[in-house]
Amino acid sequence: xxxxxxxxxxxxxxxxxxxxxxxxxxxxxxxxxxxxxxxxxxxxxxxxxxxxxxxxxxxxxxxxxxxxxxxxxxxxxxxxxxxxxxxxxxxxxxxxxxxxxxxxxxxxxxxxxxxxxxxxxxxxxxxxxxxxxxxxxxxxxxxxxxxxxxxxxxxxxxxxxxxxxxxxxxxxxxxxxxxxxxxxxxxxxxxxxxxxxxxxxxxxxxxxxxxxxxxxxxxxxxxxxxxxxxxxxxxxxxxxxxxxxxxxxxxxxxxxxxxxxxxxxxxxxxxxxxxxxxxxxxxxxxx
Amino acid sequence: xxxxxxxxxxxxxxxxxxxxxxxxxxxxxxxxxxxxxxxxxxxxxxxxxxxxxxxxxxxxxxxxxxxxxxxxxxxxxxxxxxxxxxxxxxxxxxxxxxxxxxxxxxxxxxxxxxxxxxxxxxxxxxxxxxxxxxxxxxxxxxxxxxxxxxxxxxxxxxxxxxxxxxxxxxxxxxxxxxxxxxxxxxxxxxxxxxxxxxxxxxxxxxxxxxxxxxxxxxxxxxxxxxxxxxxxxxxxxxxxxxxxxxxxxxxxxxxxxxxxxxxxxxxxxxxxxxxxxxxxxxxxxxxxxxxxxxxxx
Numbered sequence: 001x002x003x004x005x006x007x008x009x010x011x012x013x014x015x016x017x018x019x020x021x022x023x024x025x026x027x028x029x030x031x032x033x034x035x036x037x038x039x040x041x042x043x044x045x046x047x048x049x050x051x052x053x054x055x056x057x058x059x060x061x062x063x064x065x066x067x068x069x070x071x072x073x074x075x076x077x078x079x080x081x082x083x084x085x086x087x088x089x090x091x092x093x094x095x096x097x098x099x100x101x102x103x104x105x106x107x108x109x110x111x112x113x114x115x116x117x118x119x120x121x122x123x124x125x126x127x128x129x130x131x132x133x134x135x136x137x138x139x140x141x142x143x144x145x146x147x148x149x150x151x152x153x154x155x156x157x158x159x160x161x162x163x164x165x166x167x168x169x170x171x172x173x174x175x176x177x178x179x180x181x182x183x184x185x186x187x188x189x190x191x192x193x194x195x196x197x198x199x200x201x202x203x204x205x206x207x208x209x210x211x212x213x214x215x216x217x218x219x220x221x222x223x224x225x226x227x228x229x230x231x232x233x234x235x236x237x238x239x240x241x242x243x244x245x246x247x248x249x250x251x252x253x254x255x256x257x258x259x260x261x262x263x264x265x266x267x268x269x270x271x272x273x274x275x276x277x278x279x280x281x282x283x284x285x286x287x
Numbered sequence: 288x289x290x291x292x293x294x295x296x297x298x299x300x301x302x303x304x305x306x307x308x309x310x311x312x313x314x315x316x317x318x319x320x321x322x323x324x325x326x327x328x329x330x331x332x333x334x335x336x337x338x339x340x341x342x343x344x345x346x347x348x349x350x351x352x353x354x355x356x357x358x359x360x361x362x363x364x365x366x367x368x369x370x371x372x373x374x375x376x377x378x379x380x381x382x383x384x385x386x387x388x389x390x391x392x393x394x395x396x397x398x399x400x401x402x403x404x405x406x407x408x409x410x411x412x413x414x415x416x417x418x419x420x421x422x423x424x425x426x427x428x429x430x431x432x433x434x435x436x437x438x439x440x441x442x443x444x445x446x447x448x449x450x451x452x453x454x455x456x457x458x459x460x461x462x463x464x465x466x467x468x469x470x471x472x473x474x475x476x477x478x479x480x481x482x483x484x485x486x487x488x489x490x491x492x493x494x495x496x497x498x499x500x501x502x503x504x505x506x507x508x509x510x511x512x513x514x515x516x517x518x519x520x521x522x523x524x525x526x527x528x529x530x531x532x533x534x535x536x537x538x539x540x541x542x543x544x545x546x547x548x549x550x551x552x553x554x555x556x557x558x559x560x561x562x563x564x565x566x567x568x569x570x571x572x573x574x575x576x577x578x579x580x581x582x583x584x
Binding site: 031 | 292295302310311314375389393401403404407408409461463466515518545552555560563
């Protein structure tokens with residue numbers, strides 16, 4: 001066998017391999033993207049044309065935006081949106097407040113039983129939400145907080161994992177900085193605010209984004225705690241639309257609502273792609 | 288530095304409050320609830336302490352159905368999604384062009400609202416009087432008869448649920464495995480290739496042992512996640528999962544707590560405790576198995 005023959009074979013094998021690789025990747029990409037395409041497509045078909053297609057068409061020549069209009073006028077989608085926005089902003093802000101203070105205490109301050117308390121905190125990460133939802137439901141009902149933002153927000157604030165993540169990051173800041181600040185007469189709180197938070201900004205941004213995603217998609221708790229449309233979040237709202245909204249079978253309008261609900265997070269993701277993926281790799285859970 | 292700075296407790300106070308009220312107290316309380324017999328939600332009274340709630344739940348046909356659904360879902364989706372994610376990550380790590388693009392696309396399902404996109408899956412599979420739906424169109428094109436996926440035979444409903452679950456969990460697995468593969472040092476591969484090892488051998492003997500911790504992490508989180516499946520089923524089959532025969536254990540817990548069949552926190556607690564016991568057992572088994580097969584460096 002001569003050298004040229006061997007090289008040719010190798011090249012052919014590599015080519016074949018590349019084609020196979022491309023095939024796998026492209027088919028998965030199609031599987032991932034197709035539902036998104038379908039929801040966009042359906043949302044711009046008119047009610048009449050959608051229902052007259054016994055064989056669903058893969059494209060449309062007469063796109064219309066009327067479904068988006070009815071998504072906002074026939075069901076209170078704007079209301080759901082606003083509720084979710086308020087819920088997400090307040091929950092995330094509270095989470096940041098609690099997390100930053102706790103992480104600061106664990107990483108910077110010395111007090112009796114610190115390591116023991118930290119271990120106890122870590123062990124809390126193992127508790128599944130399903131186990132605590134029942135009592136929380138009873139607590140919130142007893143406090144008359146059903147159908148209120150307070151009832152929605154308070155149980156959703158805590159995230160032990162984020163405290164852990166931020167504490168690890170805070171601990172990497174050299175002690176010398178702290179002593180220097182102390183010599184200059186800086187208070188603990190000022191040190192946290194002026195030195196630690198700016199240094200650890202990337203981690204703080206990461207946990208903020210993860211929390212925002214979590215809030216935007218939360219379904220179980222809001223569903224249990226709200227039955228008044230005025231307090232529905234988007235997940236519960238879309239479920240309500242599916243069961244009772246838009247008359248019976250106005251699927252194009254439903255899809256328009258789905259597009260509107262999905263867009264903010266997709267936009268956020270495309271903006272902060274690297275940060276989100278790195279953050280999820282460090283501490284995401286879903287699946 | 289001073290040994291005991293009591294201000295530390297002050298900084299921890301908010302975390303203590305939130306965790307205490309909404310995590311630690313409920314955790315203890317759920318066990319209490321699960322043993323209180325004939326608990327009345329309105330008057331907050333109960334008649335005795337015992338294991339009646341567990342016996343009731345374990346005899347409830349809806350719970351048994353939920354148990355069966357959940358186990359099937361776990362057994363099908365965990366190996367399927369992990370294997371598929373491994374295949375895709377391997378492909379991803381052997382290309383250079385367009386890698387960023389594919390990674391971005393593959394991650395999209397992670398940032399979508401499970402309920403909202405579930406509706407898209409629903410209309411793709413749904414068979415209505417006016418249309419058989421897109422999936423049936425595909426089936427027909429390959430010469431199969433239409434199937435009523437969402438209100439037809441059990442296996443069809445299970446299939447849709449499994450497909451959607453896999454679709455939802457893939458981004459996380461691909462992400463973890465691609466970064467694990469990227470961290471395997473190229474030196475080992477090069478050394479093996481100098482020694483004349485085949486591609487398959489390199490994969491089984493080097494790549495797989497090197498990424499086994501990540502793979503194992505995915506299997507554990509996959510099991511836990513699949514046992515807690517709920518919102519994906521709601522998205523596909525609607526809020527009344529018992530009627531569709533597609534309830535999951537978590538769904539059973541919430542239905543017992545609230546909704547049309549709700550108002551029984553004791554039964555809900557008992558079911559939640561059973562779920563917790565199952566997940567704990569499976570995780571322990573996983574840990575034992577991993578001791579033998581996972582290589583930590």
